[in-house]
Amino acid sequence: MSARALELAARALTLAGVAIAGYLTWVHYADLETVCVGGGGGCERVQTSDYADLAGIPVALIGLGGYAAIGVSLLVRDERARLVGATLALVGLGFSAYLTYLELAVIDAICQWCVASAMTMTLLAIVMVGRVLRTD
Amino acid sequence: MSKKERLERMRQAREEAEQADQAASARKRRLQQLLAITGFAVILVGVLIVVSQGGDDSDGAEPVEGLFEGLAQDGASLGDEKAPYTLVEFADMQCPFCADYDRDVLPTVVDEYVRPGQLRLEFRALTFIGPDSEEAGRFAVALGEQDHLWEFIDLMYRNQGTENSGYVDTDFLTGLAEQIPGADVDRALADQDSDSVSKALEQARNEAAKAGISSTPSFLIGPTDGPLETLEVSQLEPEAFRQAIDAAIG
Numbered sequence: 367m368s369a370r371a372l373e374l375a376a377r378a379l380t381l382a383g384v385a386i387a388g389y390l391t392w393v394h395y396a397d398l399e400t401v402c403v404g405g406g407g408g409c410e411r412v413q414t415s416d417y418a419d420l421a422g423i424p425v426a427l428i429g430l431g432g433y434a435a436i437g438v439s440l441l442v443r444d445e446r447a448r449l450v451g452a453t454l455a456l457v458g459l460g461f462s463a464y465l466t467y468l469e470l471a472v473i474d475a476i477c478q479w480c481v482a483s484a485m486t487m488t489l490l491a492i493v494m495v496g497r498v499l500r501t502d
Numbered sequence: 503m504s505k506k507e508r509l510e511r512m513r514q515a516r517e518e519a520e521q522a523d524q525a526a527s528a529r530k531r532r533l534q535q536l537l538a539i540t541g542f543a544v545i546l547v548g549v550l551i552v553v554s555q556g557g558d559d560s561d562g563a564e565p566v567e568g569l570f571e572g573l574a575q576d577g578a579s580l581g582d583e584k585a586p587y588t589l590v591e592f593a594d595m596q597c598p599f600c601a602d603y604d605r606d607v608l609p610t611v612v613d614e615y616v617r618p619g620q621l622r623l624e625f626r627a628l629t630f631i632g633p634d635s636e637e638a639g640r641f642a643v644a645l646g647e648q649d650h651l652w653e654f655i656d657l658m659y660r661n662q663g664t665e666n667s668g669y670v671d672t673d674f675l676t677g678l679a680e681q682i683p684g685a686d687v688d689r690a691l692a693d694q695d696s697d698s699v700s701k702a703l704e705q706a707r708n709e710a711a712k713a714g715i716s717s718t719p720s721f722l723i724g725p726t727d728g729p730l731e732t733l734e735v736s737q738l739e740p741e742a743f744r745q746a747i748d749a750a751i752g
Binding site: 473 | 554
C-alpha cells in the first residue's frame with residue numbers, strides 16, 4: 367500500500383470514528399435512545415451499563431477524544447506525530463477489544479455502534495502502524 | 503577493465519552497501535519504535551481497564567447504610583401506605599440493570615420521594631432469567647412476609663454473581679439474610695417454598711404480562727390504589743427518573 371493510500375485510509379477511518387463516537391456522545395448528553403438497527407435494546411443496555419463511564423467520563427466521549435487526537439496527529443507531517451498517532455490507535459484498539467469482551471461476557475448485550483467503532487479502530491491501528499513501518 | 507572503471511565500480515558497490523546498511527538500520531529503528539509504542543499502549547490500556555473496573559464496586563459491597571432506615575415496610579411495599587402515589591418496580595434479581603437501578607437511582611427515589619411521603623414503592627419479583635432468579639425471588643418474598651424484602655433485594659444486587667451459575671444457594675441466601683437486623687433466616691428458608699410465596703410470584707408474573715412488561719427493570723406509576731401507567735425513562739440515571747416521576751405525579 368502506497369504512502370498516499372495509507373494517508374487517505376487513515377483520514378477516512380478517523381472521520382468514520384469521529385462520526386460514530388460523536389453520535390454516541392450526542393445521544394448520551396441529549397438523553398436520547400440509541401438507534402439500534404434490528405432493535406433488541408442491546409445499545410441501550412450497553413450505554414446504560416456500569417462500563418459506559420470511565421471515572422465519570424462517558425466512554426463515547428473518550429472515544430471521540432481519541433479519534434480527534436488521531437486526526438490531529440494526521441495533520442502534522444513528522445515522524446513523532448506518526449508515532450503518537452499509532453500509539454493512540456493501538457491504545458484505542460486494546461481498549462476496544464476490552465469493551466467488546468465486556469459486551470460479550472459481562473454485559474451480555476451487543477451495541478452495533480460499539481462494534482462499528484471497534485472495527486474502525488482495528489483498521490485504523492493497522493493503517494497507523496503501517497505508516498510507522500513504511501521506509502520510503 | 504581500466505583502472506578508472508574498477509575504481510568507479512568499487513565506489514558504486516560501497517555506496518550500495520552504505521544504502522543497504524542505512525535501510526536496514528532504518529527498518530530496525532522503526533521496529534524498535536513500534537515495539538516501544540506497542541508496549542506503551544499495552545500499559546496504557548491496562549491502566550484504563552483498572553480504572554474502569556475500579557468504578558464497579560458492586561461486588562461484595564455493603565448495603566447503603568441507612569437507605570431504608572425509618573421507612574415503613576409492609577410485604578413488598580416501602581414507605582408510607584398513605585403516600586398519594588405508588589411506583590411499582592418489576593425486576594429480576596439476576597438482571598444487572600436492575601442492580602444498576604438499585605445502586606444508582608433508588609437512593610435518590612427514596613430520599614426525594616419516599617421519605618417526604620410523596621411516593622410508596624412496591625417490588626414485583628420476576629424470575630425469567632433462570633433458576634437463580636427463582637431462588638432469589640422466593641427468598642425475597644419470604645423475607646417480605648417479615649417486612650425485610652427491601653434490605654434483602656439491596657443486598658442481593660450488591661452481591662450479584664454470574665447469571666444462572668447456581669450461586670444463589672442456601673448458604674448464599676443465608677449469608678445475605680444474616681446481615682439484615684431482625685430477619686428470621688430459618689423462617690425465611692422454611693417459607694420460601696410456601697404457597698403464599700408461589701402465589702406472590704405468580705401474581706407478579708401476571709401483573710407484568712398484563713402491563714406488557716418484557717424487560718427489567720420496568721416501572722408502573724400512578725395514584726395509590728388507582729390506575730397505573732408505564733413510567734417511561736430513557737436512562738437508569740437519577741435525573742431521568744426525577745423528570746419522569748415529576749411528570750407522572752404532577
